[in-house]
Amino acid sequence: MTNGINRRQFGLMAGALAASTALSGTVARAAPSGRVVVGTWGGDYQNLQQQFIVDTLMKDSGINVVFDTANDTVRKTKMLAERRLPRGSMDIACLTGQGAYEMNQNGLLEELDETKVPNMKNVPAVFRNNYSVPHIYTGRVILYNPKFVKTPPTSYADLWDPQYAGKIGVIDIQYQTTIESAAMISGGALDNYEPGKEKLLELKKQGVKIYPTNEAMAQALKTEECVMCIMWNARGYMWKKAGIPVEIAVPKEGLVLYISEMCVPKNAQNKEAAYAYLNAMMEQGPQTAFAESMGYAPTNSTVKLDPELAKLVDYTEEQRKSLMVQKMDYLAKNDAALQDWWNKSFKG
Incomplete structure (x- = not known):
């Protein structure tokens, strides 16, 4: 199994982005760094993130990932309780589609800045909204x-x-x-x-x-x-x-469809690192790992699964026309x- 980018490439890409921004005459942004708290389900869902994102793509990136493990009901309750705080306890909340909708209706989610999640350009319209990154489906x-x-x-x-x-x-x-x-x-x-x-x-x-x-x-x-x-x-x-x-x-x-969504709360403490993490979730390696281990299809249309695996977890072009x-x-x-x-x- 191969990752879409390795950790050295991750750092080079972040540096190149900052450099190219400076050359264009605009203000350069520093590469994301610091602590990022990911509110997630446990078990394989957390373990795969650890193995294929934290220990690979984000290793030596300057981003320190901390998992806050619970079910999504606990995450929703925590977000509602923290809604008036200037700084919440999570930078990313993993939620079901319905859970993400509820939190957005309550005004708790950041509007998604797709320029900070470049892999979103590869996500088909059926999976999209303006408040979450569709991880897998x-x-x-x-x-x-x-x-x-x-x-x-x-x-x-x-x-x-x-x-x-x-x-x-x-x-x-x-x-x-x-x-x-x-x-x-x-x-x-x-x-x-x-x-x-x-x-x-x-x-x-x-x-x-x-x-x-x-x-x-x-x-x-x-x-x-x-x-x-x-x-x-x-x-x-x-x-x-x-x-x-x-x-x-x-x-x-x-x-x-069931879509596992990842959202950035409005009062997240490290939004830049959160966006970097969300983009990494959409890379070839993590998307393939979730397909192989848990049977979920990738939302990134550029991710290519082994044909035999794709037959079991993904859908034909004709079947994709009926996604709802x-x-x-x-x-x-x-x-x-x-x-x-x-x-x-x-x-x-």
């Missing part, structure tokens, strides 16, 4: 056990096939995406989940199994208690690597009502 797909599902599914509607009654699973914490998927096959849309409710009640009558977490779903697939479910492609990739008997099918309704991002404004307004319906009518 994956699509919502159908996972199925080919031992029981002989014909690969082509639509979310295949989960309603009576021959699989009692063997279909959904995940409690993924109530939003489950209702959304049902809406997509029953006349609804990404900004209208209502038709999906009636459709899910049909699945309830067929004996759908509700699992509390992703891990519980993985166990159900492993034991063959469940033979088909809706899930993120990256999870399917990791579960298949772990020996769980699943294949991945892309629904004809299109690919709704959830309507965050709709979810923000309707999430409480959706969860209430799920708990009382679907689970009850």
